[in-house]
Amino acid sequence: MDIGPGFWWQVVILVIIGSAAYAGVSAAPWVPTLKKERDNLVTNGPWPEQGEVVELGCGDGRLLFALARRYPRLTLIGYEISILPYLVAQLTKLSSRKKYKLVQIRFKSLFSADLSGVKVVYAYLLPRSYPRLLRFIQANLATGGIFLLEGWPFEDRPYSHKIEIPGGLPWYQYNYFELSSTEPARSILF
Numbered sequence: 001m002d003i004g005p006g007f008w009w010q011v012v013i014l015v016i017i018g019s020a021a022y023a024g025v026s027a028a029p030w031v032p033t034l035k036k037e038r039d040n041l042v043t044n045g046p047w048p049e050q051g052e053v054v055e056l057g058c059g060d061g062r063l064l065f066a067l068a069r070r071y072p073r074l075t076l077i078g079y080e081i082s083i084l085p086y087l088v089a090q091l092t093k094l095s096s097r098k099k100y101k102l103v104q105i106r107f108k109s110l111f112s113a114d115l116s117g118v119k120v121v122y123a124y125l126l127p128r129s130y131p132r133l134l135r136f137i138q139a140n141l142a143t144g145g146i147f148l149l150e151g152w153p154f155e156d157r158p159y160s161h162k163i164e165i166p167g168g169l170p171w172y173q174y175n176y177f178e179l180s181s182t183e184p185a186r187s188i189l190f
C-alpha cells in the first residue's frame with residue numbers, strides 16, 4: 001500500500017486537532033483575550049519594569065507581545081500546549097526578533113510551569129480547572145508574587161482588586177498572602 005502526502009497531511013491535522021482538544025479538556029480551549037481586555041491589562045496591570053512575567057495558557061501570545069511593546073525590559077514567558085496557537089506565537093516572535101527578544105513561548109503544560117522568581121503570573125482559563133490551578137499556584141507562586149485571573153474569580157479566595165472592563169471580562173488580582181497555603185513557596189521575591 002502506498003502512503004501518499006495526503007495521508008501525512010491528515011496525520012498533521014489530526015495531531016493539531018488532538019492538541020487543541022487536549023488543551024480544552026485540560027484547562028480551556030483557545031479563546032483569545034479581546035483587544036479591550038488586553039489594552040486594559042497592559043495599562044492597569046501591576047507589571048514591574050523588569051523581571052519575569054508568566055502567562056499560563058498563552059494562546060497565540062498576544063498579551064505577551066503587547067506587554068513586550070510596552071515594557072521592553074520585561075522577560076515574558078508563555079506556556080501553551082495547543083499546536084496551532086503555539087505556532088502562531090512562534091511566527092509572531094520571528095516576525096520581529098529584536099522587539100520580542102525577551103518573549104519566550106514554551107510548548108509545555110501550564111501545570112509544569114516554573115514560577116520561581118516570577119513576579120506576576122496571569123491566566124485566563126475555565127473555572128473547572130481552578131481546583132488544580134489553585135493548588136498549583138499555592139505550591140509554586142513565589143513569596144511576594146502576584147496572580148492575575150481573567151474572567152472568573154476563585155470561589156473561596158478573597159481577591160485584592162477586581163477590574164471591570166465594559167463589554168469584556170473582568171480580571172482579578174490576588175497577592176501571595178491571599179492565596180497562602182501550607183505548601184512552601186519556591187522562592188522569595190521581595
Ligand SMILES: C[S@@+](CC[C@H](N)C(=O)[O-])C[C@H]1O[C@@H](n2cnc3c(N)ncnc32)[C@H](O)[C@@H]1O
Pocket residue numbers: 020022023024026027028029030031032033034056057058059060061062063079080081082085108109110111124125
Ligand atoms: C482562554 S485561552 C487564553 C488565550 C490567550 N490569553 C490569548 O489571548 O491567546 C486558554 C489557553 O490555554 C491553553 N491551555 C489549556 N490547557 C493548557 C495546559 N495544560 N497547558 C498549557 N496551555 C494550556 C489553551 O490551548 C488556550 O490557548
